[in-house]
Amino acid sequence: MLMITGATGALGKLVTARLADRDDVLVGTRAPAPGQRRVDFDDPSSLDFTGVTTLLVISAGAAEDDVVAARHEAVITAAEKAGVGHLVYTSLSGDGDHLTYALAHRWTERRLLRSTLRWTVLRNGLYAEFLAAIAAPGPDGTIAAPLGDGRLAAVARADLADVAVRVATDPAPHAGRTYELVGEQPLSGTDLAEALGGRYQPGTLTATREAITTAAEALPFQVPMLLSTYSAIAGGFLDGTSIADNQLRALLGRAPRSALEVYAATVR
Numbered sequence: 001m002l003m004i005t006g007a008t009g010a011l012g013k014l015v016t017a018r019l020a021d022r023d024d025v026l027v028g029t030r031a032p033a034p035g036q037r038r039v040d041f042d043d044p045s046s047l048d049f050t051g052v053t054t055l056l057v058i059s060a061g062a063a064e065d066d067v068v069a070a071r072h073e074a075v076i077t078a079a080e081k082a083g084v085g086h087l088v089y090t091s092l093s094g095d096g097d098h099l100t101y102a103l104a105h106r107w108t109e110r111r112l113l114r115s116t117l118r119w120t121v122l123r124n125g126l127y128a129e130f131l132a133a134i135a136a137p138g139p140d141g142t143i144a145a146p147l148g149d150g151r152l153a154a155v156a157r158a159d160l161a162d163v164a165v166r167v168a169t170d171p172a173p174h175a176g177r178t179y180e181l182v183g184e185q186p187l188s189g190t191d192l193a194e195a196l197g198g199r200y201q202p203g204t205l206t207a208t209r210e211a212i213t214t215a216a217e218a219l220p221f222q223v224p225m226l227l228s229t230y231s232a233i234a235g236g237f238l239d240g241t242s243i244a245d246n247q248l249r250a251l252l253g254r255a256p257r258s259a260l261e262v263y264a265a266t267v268r
């Protein structure tokens with residue numbers, strides 16, 4: 001039996017849709033519909049993985065580091081106890097270490113290393129859809145995100161879902177492997193603006209911090225998360241050039257989707 005956690009998140013939905021015709025797949029989510037399993041990393045009593053041979057753990061990263069680490073500790077411990085055969089974890093690309101949210105991913109990777117499980121780590125690059133959220137044009141069509149002259153090797157979420165499905169449905173050849181999965185065509189603010197027929201006028205981190213901090217929906221931990229994302233892109237850390245062994249194309253078995261097209265389709 002293959003179980004997917006975080007199944008109603010954006011990545012989880014894409015994964016479960018690809019597995020919809022299989023009867024050996026369990027959908028794990030905090031608010032299950034009929035036929036689904038309740039899986040909430042914050043509630044150890046919900047972490048019953050009896051009979052699960054492969055567990056695809058979609059990271060639950062939208063929280064403070066201690067919360068995320070505790071969640072991932074709980075799910076790994078429960079998988080160990082239940083005798084899960086193989087755990088596949090969605091992590092963050094190796095060039096993302098300057099991002100504040102890298103810490104919880106690296107912590108989880110280390111925890112897997114010392115676990116009793118067979119495991120595979122999918123080091124996902126930042127989504128093209130996430131880029132659309134953080135570098136959307138304003139009402140006048142200007143992109144003012146503080147990306148400087150940096151570029152992001154963004155990757156279509158659907159490509160990462162395809163890779164996750166491939167690995168999770170036949171995990172044995174991938175045991176003990178950590179795969180870097182980033183886009184092949186890094187995108188600059190100018191590229192984004194050209195694709196939309198607008199213009200790019202990079203803002204400052206100060207102005208962006210102020211805007212994010214005053215936005216009613218921003219939680220405190222999200223401010224450094226977002227600021228570190230802009231800094232890392234502007235600083236040239238996330239353009240994919242430092243990834244020596246990008247496995248995206250090989251694991252897809254085809255060319256990746258165009259991140260620029262996904263960006264443009266998402267903001268429109």
Ligand SMILES: NC(=O)c1ccc[n+]([C@@H]2O[C@H](COP(=O)([O-])OP(=O)(O)OC[C@H]3O[C@@H](n4cnc5c(N)ncnc54)[C@H](OP(=O)(O)O)[C@@H]3O)[C@@H](O)[C@H]2O)c1
Nearest residue numbers: 006007008009010011029030040041059060061126127130
């Ligand atoms: N690479 C990137 O650009 C990028 C961007 C944003 C986030 N991420 C990371 O990648 C993960 C998946 O991305 P996404 O786009 O699917 O994010 P998403 O749409 O925000 O979905 C995250 C899902 O995580 C699950 N989750 C949250 N808290 C949980 C808990 N306590 N126990 C179990 N599951 C929990 C939830 O699934 P259910 O509601 O089904 O329980 C939630 O829908 C995120 O959680 C985050 O760690 C990556």
